[in-house]
Ligand SMILES: Nc1ncnc2c1ncn2[C@@H]1O[C@H](COP(=O)(O)OP(=O)(O)O)[C@@H](O)[C@H]1O
């Protein structure tokens with residue numbers, strides 16, 4: 001197969017905010033995917049959409065390419081993860097992973113939550129702020145967590161985003177509106193286990209073993225959930241950012257089934273394809289609250305959550321990459337809806 005691998009490469013640029021590149025991919029990830037594909041005999045062009053004129057590249061190569069392996073996060077619009085798929089749809093080039101519509105939807109946490117609610121999938125109660133002058137819905141119960149509505153990698157999220165009163169809430173809302181120039185999502189903070197569930201369509205729909213992330217050994221760092229610092233410096237013992245990973249998660253059978261079923265429903269409700277990772281907080285009374293779904297989960301072979309879950313079923317990294325590719329090809333070959 002002739003494949004183009006599309007991505008945004010992480011860069012070093014001191015003039016940008018420290019989290020500017022957090023959503024982007026490291027060279028290690030790009031190399032790992034490219035070499036997994038090459039190992040299977042495919043020809044791979046690597047296309048960094050930050051540096052290359054992707055549109056010209058696609059126009060020039062559209063007849064040669066069989067498929068695009070897409071992990072590009074995009075950068076310019078409200079719908080950034082759907083930017084490359086939208087171009088590929090327009091040009092009629094097949095690509096791996098979720099389609100333009102699902103990616104645009106999933107990047108918007110508030111819209112995703114409206115769909116979850118309509119489908120009866122538990123998600124924390126919430127309110128969206130587009131200014132800091134709106135009234136707080138009196139039904140929301142503190143502590144609340146304040147997040148940018150359309151980011152990932154926990155950008156803009158740290159321990160101070162969990163607020164216990166209105167003053168700190170509106171201070172944080174103002175800060176995030178100013179910094180991220182997008183609506184701010186405020187939701188009830190769910191005290192409980194952090195879980196994430198991977199779904200992979202490798203011939204059939206496989207729900208991978210649930211990954212539990214335990215932050216109890218990180219308390220000295222001041223961070224106690226999957227914050228930006230926790231993700232960015234994961235494993236840094238000096239900073240005390242050393243979460244413990246359990247895969248499968250430490251859950252009883254009933255809860256495990258319930259969590260998996262909620263993740264599968266979320267994947268289907270959003271119309272995701274090939275791969276997704278759903279982030280869940282399990283409340284103390286055992287309700288699996290869906291926080292969000294990631295149709296472009298990180299694929300770093302050493303650090304990312306999704307590969308950890310694939311390794312737990314004995315899958316190798318190149319098998320994971322091949323499964324994503326095969327699932328996409330099957331969909332196109334069979335003209336699946
Ligand atoms: N409502 C919530 N209750 C408890 N923890 C939350 C909540 N929302 C976010 N978090 C914490 O912040 C992390 C990042 O939030 P998430 O909504 O998944 O955004 P991102 O897209 O940046 O990953 C979560 O993995 C979790 O640790």
Ligand SMILES: [Mg+2]
Pocket residue numbers: 153154279292
């Ligand atoms: Mg998340």
